Amino acid sequence: MKKETFWDKKIETADRKILDSLKLKQLKRLVGYALRTVFYKSRLKAVGISSPRDIRSLKDLARIPFTTKDDLRECYPNGLLSVPMSRVVRIHTSSGTTGIPTVIHHTQKDLNSWTDLVARSISATGAGKQDIFQNMMTYGMFTGGLGLHYGAERVGMTVIPMGGGNTRRQIQIMRDFGTTVLHITPSYMLHLYSMLSECGATLKDFKLKKAYLGAEPYSEDTRSKIEKMWQIDAYNSYGLSEMNGPGVAFECVYKTGMHVWEDVYHVEIVDPKTGELLDDGLEGELVFTNLLREATPLLRYRTRDMAAILKGSCPCGRTHRRLSRITGRTDDMLIINGVNVYPSQIESVVMKMPEVGNNYQICLEKDGALDSLTVKIEISSRMFQGDLGLIDRLKERIKESLRASIVINPRVELHEPGSLPVFEGKAKRVVDNRIKI
Ligand code: AMP
Ligand code: ZN
Numbered sequence: 001m002k003k004e005t006f007w008d009k010k011i012e013t014a015d016r017k018i019l020d021s022l023k024l025k026q027l028k029r030l031v032g033y034a035l036r037t038v039f040y041k042s043r044l045k046a047v048g049i050s051s052p053r054d055i056r057s058l059k060d061l062a063r064i065p066f067t068t069k070d071d072l073r074e075c076y077p078n079g080l081l082s083v084p085m086s087r088v089v090r091i092h093t094s095s096g097t098t099g100i101p102t103v104i105h106h107t108q109k110d111l112n113s114w115t116d117l118v119a120r121s122i123s124a125t126g127a128g129k130q131d132i133f134q135n136m137m138t139y140g141m142f143t144g145g146l147g148l149h150y151g152a153e154r155v156g157m158t159v160i161p162m163g164g165g166n167t168r169r170q171i172q173i174m175r176d177f178g179t180t181v182l183h184i185t186p187s188y189m190l191h192l193y194s195m196l197s198e199c200g201a202t203l204k205d206f207k208l209k210k211a212y213l214g215a216e217p218y219s220e221d222t223r224s225k226i227e228k229m230w231q232i233d234a235y236n237s238y239g240l241s242e243m244n245g246p247g248v249a250f251e252c253v254y255k256t257g258m259h260v261w262e263d264v265y266h267v268e269i270v271d272p273k274t275g276e277l278l279d280d281g282l283e284g285e286l287v288f289t290n291l292l293r294e295a296t297p298l299l300r301y302r303t304r305d306m307a308a309i310l311k312g313s314c315p316c317g318r319t320h321r322r323l324s325r326i327t328g329r330t331d332d333m334l335i336i337n338g339v340n341v342y343p344s345q346i347e348s349v350v351m352k353m354p355e356v357g358n359n360y361q362i363c364l365e366k367d368g369a370l371d372s373l374t375v376k377i378e379i380s381s382r383m384f385q386g387d388l389g390l391i392d393r394l395k396e397r398i399k400e401s402l403r404a405s406i407v408i409n410p411r412v413e414l415h416e417p418g419s420l421p422v423f424e425g426k427a428k429r430v431v432d433n434r435i436k437i
Pocket of ligand 1: 094
């Protein structure tokens with residue numbers, strides 16, 4: 001029997017009719033806030049919406065044009081603010097390192113509703129007051145740190161606000177305080193394991209039971225690998241700063257996809273090229289509307305994340321639909337000699353191989369007129385003790401599997417453990433040195 005806890009059972013198991021009527025009420029309120037901004041006022045007027053009363057059903061949302069990341073950048077810094085600054089209690093931005101960041105202002109009410117959704121997410125994994133929670137996500141403008149922090153406190157967990165980095169100290173604190181739940185990126189979780197022996201630690205030194213893994217794409221094989229090596233349950237956690245941050249969608253104890261908290265997040269999957277709405281089961285770009293926003297209302301925000309809404313129901317009894325794993329972003333798609341490749345395709349091939357260690361990198365160069373792809377992979381140290389023929393054969397096998405999956409011929413380099421760059425926050429797996437046109 002799985003240990004199941006609800007934070008707000010009535011809402012989490014509410015039937016569609018109840019959810020929809022609640023959502024409609026919230027959408028009207030949201031449109032009221034949006035109409036206070038110059039940006040949305042003209043946009044909404046153009047489609048015949050000049051008052052919340054013009055929204056009569058949830059279907060009216062489809063009349064409203066999408067909001068894009070570029071729209072948010074044009075509004076930098078305060079162009080989308082719909083309340084007086086005196087009501088704003090916190091500002092967050094996206095973690096993007098290039099260009100102008102997207103800014104989200106929060107009222108106290110905005111923060112309260114976010115915290116509540118994180119508490120709901122944590123409870124869905126069966127964690128609670130009894131747990132010691134070590135938060136290894138970066139604190140600051142990035143929403144991963146503070147978002148989970150307040151939710152975990154609301155649940156009553158004992159929170160250790162470590163933030164990212166300083167691996168030795170993280171391991172020591174995990175050991176000294178008997179940490180039972182981690183919040184961490186999947187790439188850092190793999191790195192943490194590879195540092196255990198160097199820190200004189202073994203699994204027996206820890207009380208770890210669960211890890212919340214998010215902030216970057218990763219494959220089902222990476223999850224299994226982490227669960228096996230650490231002997232824990234790893235839960236997928238999804239969010240983005242434009243929709244508050246973590247707590248948009250989270251896995252429950254059954255780990256059958258991430259429940260989107262639909263009373264708050266209206267979710268649509270659209271064809272990334274045409275914007276056409278897609279049915280459940282089909283993969284496309286995720287579009288979200290946070291129905292409870294006050295300070296920064298966003299209507300139909302195009303996330304650039306690719307996923308599908310899963311069909312069928314979850315044994316936990318929650319009625320909120322589930323998202324598949326994020327398979328990539330519409331903008332991280334690589335075009336290599338004309339072939340579209342998602343980094344996640346390469347990761348699933350690489351992480352399936354038991355000989356592969358904990359880190360890899362995808363490098364792109366120009367080779368004359370053509371693109372060349374090199375996949376650098378760390379392999380386990382025992383492979384280096386064997387004969388060279390073994391390494392050559394492994395290289396060929398990886399090459400072969402990659403070729404079958406991505407339909408192009410990569411170069412494969414095998415590296416010793418610990419030799420590729422390590423990231424404490426989101427991993428940067430792709431190094432693209434081709435000249436951009
Ligand atoms: P930020 O707004 O800086 O927090 O970045 C949010 C982005 O991180 C999302 O739009 C996704 O592309 C990515 N992300 C967050 N959680 C996950 C996850 N569980 N799986 C895959 N990608 C994720
Ligand atoms: Zn469930």
